[in-house]
Amino acid sequence: MASHPETTTLTASCLCRNVQFTLDVATDILPLKAHLCHCNVCRQTHGAPCSFHAPLPEGISPNFIAPSSLDKLTPYTHATSLSTRFFCSTCGCHIGDRDLDKNKWYISISIFTTNQPRPPNQAIWKINSYAHTHSTKDGGLSSLIPRINGHEVPIWNPDPVPDDVPNTNPSAPDLLAQCHCGGVSFTVSRPRPEFIASPASQGWLHPSDKTKWLTLLDACNSCRLVTGTHIIAWMFIPRDHATPNIPTDLLIGTSKTYESSEGVLRSFCGTCGTTVFYSCADRPDVVDIAMGILRAPEGFLAEEWAFWRTARVGSPEDGRGYDSAFTGGLEEGLREWGVRRDGMVRDFTVGS
Structure with a gap:
């Protein structure tokens, strides 16, 4: 009889706790490979230097803990979106993005209970790369933290994407x-x-x-x-x-x-x-x-x-x-x- 793969249950929550969920992932895929996206959309939808996302294997999605549900989240899809972003309707916390075909989630690694290493010395996620740093013009967070645990964090910049919103005019006083x-x-x-x-x-x-x-x-x-x-x-x-x-x-x-x-x-x-x-x-x-x-x-x-x-x-x-x-x-x-x-x-x- 075939044995079932070992799974690990991860728990996540926003600050107000109106959104709480678990993820059941195969233990052997841990740590999740996370990327820090600096694109204009991620910065300007989070208010932060970048987003902290990890792609989940296809078919894995949040298991909401009642009374929490997807209805507690506000969806945001802009004109050129390839995914829908979801944030808590009460406190504003982003939990991640879901592809428009609804088959794949990119989950925020910043709302899990912890990233403390699991036996045998295994973390829940690992920051694997910075993405779209060209959008920041100055490198953004990648300029401030080039190394984690003594290792250089790779930078991934595909073809540049034009700004979809205006910046301040350099000659403007404000x-x-x-x-x-x-x-x-x-x-x-x-x-x-x-x-x-x-x-x-x-x-x-x-x-x-x-x-x-x-x-x-x-x-x-x-x-x-x-x-x-x-x-x-x-x-x-x-x-x-x-x-x-x-x-x-x-x-x-x-x-x-x-x-x-x-x-x-x-x-x-x-x-x-x-x-x-x-x-x-x-x-x-x-x-x-x-x-x-x-x-x-x-x-x-x-x-x-x-x-x-x-x-x-x-x-x-x-x-x-x-x-x-x-x-x-x-x-x-x-x-x-x-x-x-x-x-x-x-x-x-x-x-x-």
């Missing part, structure tokens, strides 16, 4: 921010003279360059589970430096909001799912903008606008607890990038 579908759109200005001169700027501008906004990478668990990505980059700006001004309820255009904890409000586009804002009650006049929606002409890293913290990653304990190899590589690579760019690593604590 920076365009826009989700993929265009339902959320606004511009960001440089720090204005009256803000620079006021006490309100304390902790929100770096003394060495007051023309740029503080920016950092955050590996916290909550951000991971509302984006469906390992890491997100935030830029900090006062509400009144956006046009239109950012309201306290964070609702612009097609935005939806989710209160992820007491005093913490997050927003995402209700049509395409991109993370847009984070705000908290203890600093009501300043919001975090997801870097994936910024359309800087120089590229994703927006180096003409962003003052990057390169000394450290936000919430490193969360990042190491979830994926120690990725977070360790990011911490090392970020410092190296800072030295290459500035001759030193730069540090700051936001708001102080």
Whole structure:
């Protein structure tokens, strides 16, 4: 009698837990081979530097845990889509893409319970490549973390795909921010003279360059589970430096909001799912903008606008607890990038 192959059950969930599911995969296909896609669509639907996806073998799909179901997800299919993207209708977390023929899923590796190695020293996934980095113009995350576990991560760039949405005009005074579908759109200005001169700027501008906004990478668990990505980059700006001004309820255009904890409000586009804002009650006049929606002409890293913290990653304990190899590589690579760019690593604590 033929023996059945050993299977492993993987469990995944978004932050609000309205979407929970398992995957039953053959143990011998682990670790799942993941790719980090930097294409415009992935960045501008997640609000993050890239998507973190692993293709599942044909026929394997999420087994939703009741009362969770596919109905708890919002689908997004744009004009040139080859797949449908799905995100939680409540918190905005992307769980992955499904081919339009409905036979194959590309699942987010960032929402599983853990990636801690299984006996015998086997991880659930392995980051195998970066894809479409040319779309970022500056390499995006691949510039910051070229190695994981001491090994170079290969880069795959097929024929370039033209931008399907506009970037900021290089001569424009303000920076365009826009989700993929265009339902959320606004511009960001440089720090204005009256803000620079006021006490309100304390902790929100770096003394060495007051023309740029503080920016950092955050590996916290909550951000991971509302984006469906390992890491997100935030830029900090006062509400009144956006046009239109950012309201306290964070609702612009097609935005939806989710209160992820007491005093913490997050927003995402209700049509395409991109993370847009984070705000908290203890600093009501300043919001975090997801870097994936910024359309800087120089590229994703927006180096003409962003003052990057390169000394450290936000919430490193969360990042190491979830994926120690990725977070360790990011911490090392970020410092190296800072030295290459500035001759030193730069540090700051936001708001102080």
